[in-house]
Amino acid sequence: MKKYLLIALSLSMLLLVFLFQRISYAGVVNTMLPDSIQMVSPNVIFSVNKIVRLILNDVACMIFIYAVFKKQIYLKASFYLFLAELFVILPLYLVVKLNLEGDSELSSPLLSQIHRLIVNPLLMFLLMLGFVYQRLKVEKS
Numbered sequence: 001m002k003k004y005l006l007i008a009l010s011l012s013m014l015l016l017v018f019l020f021q022r023i024s025y026a027g028v029v030n031t032m033l034p035d036s037i038q039m040v041s042p043n044v045i046f047s048v049n050k051i052v053r054l055i056l057n058d059v060a061c062m063i064f065i066y067a068v069f070k071k072q073i074y075l076k077a078s079f080y081l082f083l084a085e086l087f088v089i090l091p092l093y094l095v096v097k098l099n100l101e102g103d104s105e106l107s108s109p110l111l112s113q114i115h116r117l118i119v120n121p122l123l124m125f126l127l128m129l130g131f132v133y134q135r136l137k138v139e140k141s
Contacts, residue, residue, distance in 0.1 A: 006067035013060035014121060017053060025052035046103035047094050050119050054090055058082045061124035065131070074131050081127055085118060093118050 026048035058078075065078050093114055101108065116122055 003067050003070075006063055010060045010064035010067065013063070014057065017056045017060070021053065025049045042103040043098050046098065050094065051086075051090065054086060054119050057119070057121040058085065058124060061121045061128070065124070065128060068128075069131055069135075077131075078124060078127055081123065085123055089118055 024045065026045040029048065029052070062075060062078050062082065066075050069075075093111075097111055097115075101111065
């Protein structure tokens with residue numbers, strides 16, 4: 001029963017993040033912690049919104065991975081992917097996006113695909129497919 005509750009929780013989180021993707025997480029953070037985010041630059045607001053969305057999506061995916069696979073090694077692998085995504089890939093994306101196109105939600109075709117890979121939970125879904133493939137491969141041998 002706990003497994004299904006965690007799956008429902010993670011899928012609900014992903015759905016809510018998707019439905020509220022236009023919300024300004026920077027504004028929410030600023031109301032909870034006044035003066036924490038200086039609203040001087042639209043780039044700061046854009047970056048905070050993308051970072052918070054990435055964290056929420058990846059936490060939901062990690063809950064899903066834990067519920068489905070129940071293996072510590074899978075959770076550890078997804079955590080390391082999450083850290084690489086947060087500290088390497090996302091900053092590179094933000095630098096390129098903000099320097100080339102600014103804080104517009106619309107992107108060029110190339111940056112749009114990179115956005116889907118990073119900010120949306122696509123990378124975690126690909127990781128889950130890899131876990132399923134590995135599990136099937138081990139069961140066959």
